[in-house]
Amino acid sequence: MSERELHCDTCEGVQPFEAPPCVDDHGADCPELICTRCGTAVLIATFAFGAARMAARRRRPPVHRRAA
Numbered sequence: 001m002s003e004r005e006l007h008c009d010t011c012e013g014v015q016p017f018e019a020p021p022c023v024d025d026h027g028a029d030c031p032e033l034i035c036t037r038c039g040t041a042v043l044i045a046t047f048a049f050g051a052a053r054m055a056a057r058r059r060r061p062p063v064h065r066r067a068a
Contacts, residue, residue, distance in 0.1 A: 008035045
């Protein structure tokens, strides 16, 4: 089990959180964490977007709509 300190909303302060045994084989990178004081569970989600993908979205021509 890995451990890190995060803010717990239930405890209203910084508490140690640990990852429970992960059935999805995430290992130390498991996104599920539990407060060791009160048992509140949190899910850590990270998203990575490629710069090229974001740039391609910005270059799209505007869509012109006409009223009927």
